[in-house]
């Protein structure tokens with residue numbers, strides 16, 4: 427796709443100049459753009475929708491108004507939102523966060539050393555705590571949705587937030603990576619904010635191990651493993667006992683026993699006041 431294929435709706439077309447594609451995922455493509463008057467660089471996510479879903483889509487546009495009011499240093503700021511006049515699409519104008527996503531970094535460099543993993547994890551946990559305090563469940567926490575701020579060290583921002591409300595029960599099969607799905611989501615008898623805490627558990631594991639806790643060659647096999655909740659830390663990696671402790675408290679199959687975002691933020695792995703010697707990689 428080139429930017430010539432995308433037609434911005436009236437008001438956006440006058441205000442922004444599309445520059446090029448930044449990335450794409452299950453729900454559309456994200457473009458780099460420039461606000462013509464201010465010169466500010468932004469990212470515009472184009473969500474394409476099929477006609478059958480237009481009804482639900484209107485409701486989601488209202489939810490997006492709430493997302494616009496979110497303001498947190500570790501959450502990508504949503505600036506503007508516009509519907510395609512044809513009703514088939516939606517355009518989200520966001521702050522540009524162009525230091526690449528965490529998955530790319532993990533693929534390139536492997537696991538993070540303990541302190542760096544904790545620093546990245548803490549910021550995502552802060553973002554999730556902020557969302558949860560506002561009754562928003564992200565539902566798609568994974569390294570591809572965590573972006574580095576260019577030139578700002580390990581500073582990260584969570585993206586793709588709230589739009590995951592589109593990914594309700596009917597649409598879970600569309601999700602690209604089921605590896606981060608909580609067991610209760612797979613069981614299909616209702617779920618809440620705790621699904622994000624499970625995904626954070628998988629994220630913490632991935633940060634320190636550069637491997638997923640639940641792996642199978644088939645989707646069914648993977649779902650079985652997640653529902654059982656059995657996993658092991660790779661013998662080749664020396665994961666600190668503090669990191670292991672937090673991961674264990676997040677990867678609880680029973681959502682009632684799982685740590686909340688507040689509890690996670692108070693854990694010694696993130697506060698550093700452990701009192702005990704910590705093993706580093």
Ligand code: ADP
Nearest residue numbers: 449450451452453454456469520521522523586
């Ligand atoms: P999807 O729902 O399709 O997964 P995302 O919102 O995750 O869409 O965006 C897909 C990709 O686009 C991300 O993995 C990232 O590479 C890029 N991207 C998303 N938001 C931004 C942003 N605000 N700034 C820069 N790149 C972004």
Ligand code: MG
Nearest residue numbers: 451570571586
């Ligand atoms: Mg995404």
